[in-house]
Amino acid sequence: MKVTVSATLAANEDIERRRRAGERVVNLAFGEAGLPVHPALRRRLIAASGSNGYGPVAGTPDLRAAAAGYWERRGLPTDPDLVVSGPGSKPLLYSLLLAIGGDVVLPMPSWVSYAAQADLVGSRPIMVPPPPGEGGAPDPDRVRSAVLHARAQGRTVGSVLVTLPDNPTGTLANQQTIRRLVQLAEELDLTIISDEIYRDLVHDPDAEPLSPATLAPERTVITTGLSKSLALGGWRIGVARLPDGAHDLRDRMLAVASEIWSSPSAPVQQAAAYAFTEPPELTERVAASRRLHGTVVQAVYERFTAAGAVAARPQGGFYVYPDFGPLRDRLGVATSSELAAVLLDRYGLGVLPGHAFGDEPGELRVRVATSLLYGETTEQRLSALNAPDPLVLPWIARALDHLAEALEHIATGGVPRRALNHASLIPTVAAS
């Protein structure tokens, strides 16, 4: 078995170890939303603390009805019987790969766990880059040739996956790309898996992301969860919306679910059922989170590009994906893994190498997550959430200054880590 611990989770644990050992590290590696639980959700969890039955494998009727309503408000009429919940969208994606079968076409780069899950289920990921300047959806023209090539070799290709908006690039695939990809999925008879866990964190509140499910409801699965929009990653809850009429796929998915995880935690299901009804107190929280994520990630994006790295401007979520190619000579590194190691060891910047996301090893791209900059305490994080300008909060300003200083050193010739640490007395910012 070639799979290793999820790169994101492993990097986070490594950074935490360094912090405990006294190193100063700005944690830009981990995609945890970095914000507190909304009190209304705590109240719902508390009210459900006596709930200890397993309940239905697919999740409680309340949760499935609420999730159906969530999608209906986004223009997608949804049968609650075709909603399946799980302890995170990660296990739902795993069960989908098992239930759909065949190889899966993935964007290159894409979230670390898609390809690793494909390996685990004995499927092969077919990595296809997005159209230039985009992220999250493989280039339809290249998908066609890749699928036809794989099929000509006797392989079964069952699905194509998109991430809207994207992790790691932070970008939103063009609507035209999605339309072409949907046409192609119809032509090639592929199920589309649309991971929309960052959908409610598209920065422009007027932007209306185009889900493939709108265009091809009969062949699109949407997965989402509350880990990002409501910062409930550690609670472990996700939901999937299966294609219209896909009762066979549902049965296969529930078969897998029943043998691997049984059901999501019952108290969490009850809180999630409330969350998916989208009461104003929670939509306001999501809106505030979206503003904060957008503000900070744009500022970070600007620090990277100011220093000479190249990146697409983030459109959603809390990631930026800078390319250090133009600074290659100054860095003296040949791969993104070496780059990430140098950024961590010399500059105290914890990021993930693009290679972990399936990018070519020699491309000097790294994924930068900005959501752990909001503070180390609930108080700091709430201040960030409510600040008219979060960038002037001292702990965020110091982290940005550390980042800018490090990048400037890189742009003008690297300095050893000790000198940097000595010069910038920044606090450690990392996952709680």
Add this chain to the structure above:
Amino acid sequence: MKVTVSATLAANEDIERRRRAGERVVNLAFGEAGLPVHPALRRRLIAASGSNGYGPVAGTPDLRAAAAGYWERRGLPTDPDLVVSGPGSKPLLYSLLLAIGGDVVLPMPSWVSYAAQADLVGSRPIMVPPPPGEGGAPDPDRVRSAVLHARAQGRTVGSVLVTLPDNPTGTLANQQTIRRLVQLAEELDLTIISDEIYRDLVHDPDAEPLSPATLAPERTVITTGLSKSLALGGWRIGVARLPDGAHDLRDRMLAVASEIWSSPSAPVQQAAAYAFTEPPELTERVAASRRLHGTVVQAVYERFTAAGAVAARPQGGFYVYPDFGPLRDRLGVATSSELAAVLLDRYGLGVLPGHAFGDEPGELRVRVATSLLYGETTEQRLSALNAPDPLVLPWIARALDHLAEALEHIATGGVPRRALNHASLIPTVAAS
């Protein structure tokens, strides 16, 4: 993919559908512990309701240290670094099958999900009956020949599994059987997976179950959880104790865990960390649960044997596994599946066919779970837990009467369901 929804979960959902449709069914199908959450655990969950970080894949240090202490109090010194938690022991078992690799030797019959999980990971279960009159551990002599036969055919056999005490038979493997099995595992170089989730529910408080980990700590994995002893099934938490020095196995297991489920729900981990310290308020609860389970399952066992079915007397947990072979002529059924259908349709008794547990289809054995007889409300269930004689509580007495009446009808010649329902005005007892 041939796997279908877990037989236990599917049966429970079927029975619930029948109840909602107005049918009277005594739910003897589902292994949910049927007792309320202890208030101390609710308080811990409530206190942790703000906890939303993913945390380490293996579980928090507190949880792992507490679980290590739990095992140490059972004579098994445990390195917290070799403890891995998961959202239930079910996903831990799944990840173990993936991480150990090869085929797995299972007792026949055994819990429905072992073989189904083996199918999912592309391994083949090798079903071996226990020594006569026992359950939960495959007969060592037959294991030897089965493994040698499989290996002679080029198969890889990686592990052998025991369930102590057993589901579905409710029995505890003899210590001599365990000793012989451990010797054999050493001889054949098999990892032993010891599912001890019912360990604290052995009815005789003086009995000291012999774990294979005591005899062969270097090759035994123990899994357990809080679903049975503390009725937290719906919360989803389990822990595994890996073999001494098995850091490679740990790494492979965490790799799987990180790609499938990330970590158990954070608030649940905190409550579980408290539970595994075994404070007196919780050991008293476990003791009261053990007494209740033992009293009711013994009473149910006696109803079955009084009617002419044959069963081993349960020694732990809340299951009995009667064999209707002696009543075959009266029943007019050829398989355990037909038997279970007749018991449900004609007599309002929801049980699971032995075939679901890997038993020969033609053997007329069914698994009877008694833990949902304690009541439908928290009040009833607490009354059952605290009653000097739970069997005289009206709702338990009525269910036992219904059962005895149905079995007497079977023993003396079947009657149609309507007549029975008309004659016995029993309440519906089922999962909440």
